[in-house]
Amino acid sequence: RSMKTHTGCAIAGMFAMGIHESLSPMRPAPVSIRVVGNHFDNHVIGILLKKFQTLIPWKWLRGGDWKEGWNAKSYTIHLENGSRISFRSSEQDVAKFAGDDLDMILGDEHMAKRYYIENKARLVDRNGFYRHGLTLDLGSISWEAKHWRENAEKVRVYHFTMKGNPHISKAGQQEFMDSLRHDPTSYAIKVEGREVP
8 A cells, every 4th residue: 555556647648638737848749659458457457547538537538428538449548738648467478469669668567578578569660658666576676676786777676665644544554564564474465565585
């Protein structure tokens, strides 16, 4: 509950609307954004799309409503300003990620390196931005951690902690932390947001 996903979607949404304080001046709208999750039904549609439905005011959508702004065939949100936000899943064949020229990629949770490489290639023509949020789970992020270390001068890594998050209940937070008191590895990952090999 560190709000990694929510923060990433908020940044992408503001960028698409042309109101992000640091990205939008560098790249004015319209922009093309791709959001990538790991499971299509549960993660992409069940979590990521729902975030955008609550974060983007419908008056900013093409036609001023969800019916006009959402294309269910291409899994794309179209904004009135010409920006678009498309959705993909790492359950899809990596070849499905080719072709687009994008201004931003928002990756959420761990995925195989081949998806990162193919998505990163979509940013070359426009010198776009890549933002990825993930939980540092027990060795499943081995290529990401190596990539961060090898590219420390180019990659910014932020660790989000559950502690002090004003958007979750203090009682629920404490109960969760207490439930992990005998599991220091899970506590470090889930509560403190630390990379634990």
